[in-house]
Amino acid sequence: MRSLILLVLLIAILHSFNFYRGDKKSLIWILACLAIAAFSWLSGSDIWLKFYPVIINLGMLSLFSWSLLNPPPIIERLARLTEPELPEHAVRYTRAVTIVWVAFFAFNSVIAGALALFASDELWALYNGGIAYLIIGLIFAVERLYRNYYRSKHER
Numbered sequence: 001m002r003s004l005i006l007l008v009l010l011i012a013i014l015h016s017f018n019f020y021r022g023d024k025k026s027l028i029w030i031l032a033c034l035a036i037a038a039f040s041w042l043s044g045s046d047i048w049l050k051f052y053p054v055i056i057n058l059g060m061l062s063l064f065s066w067s068l069l070n071p072p073p074i075i076e077r078l079a080r081l082t083e084p085e086l087p088e089h090a091v092r093y094t095r096a097v098t099i100v101w102v103a104f105f106a107f108n109s110v111i112a113g114a115l116a117l118f119a120s121d122e123l124w125a126l127y128n129g130g131i132a133y134l135i136i137g138l139i140f141a142v143e144r145l146y147r148n149y150y151r152s153k154h155e156r
Contacts (some may be wrong), residue, residue: 004049008037015144019116028059050116053128063107064098073098089154097143104139 012033019026031057039048067074076094079086115124
């Protein structure tokens with residue numbers, strides 16, 4: 001458990017570099033990491049460490065959801081980095097992709113939280129250290145394939 005606490009503290013230190021470079025949002029991650037490490041150390045339990053993936057997913061869920069309520073959505077912002085003049089159909093598409101990611105982060109938060117509370121350490125590690133990343137990769141791959149199809153259909 002001590003090595004995991006040190007790892008979370010290292011993550012907080014890495015975020016502090018961003019904070020000192022002016023990224024004020026990094027303070028949220030620094031405080032979350034410090035709280036997780038402190039609760040784990042004080043309680044002598046690793047349950048708090050198991051909630052790190054939940055916090056990350058809730059943070060991403062908040063960011064993506066916020067961008068839907070305060071346009072442009074995050075995926076549209078990313079798309080405009082390479083294609084500043086997006087046609088209206090592409091704007092709608094990027095909004096839909098942002099909604100897919102919102103759904104994933106909500107789903108993943110629930111699964112990670114349930115596994116932290118009720119599953120064995122091995123199952124928790126398997127999901128959060130492997131399966132969740134495979135799902136992310138699958139979403140990226142399917143979206144890329146569909147985007148190519150969608151573009152060919154709309155750019156005729």
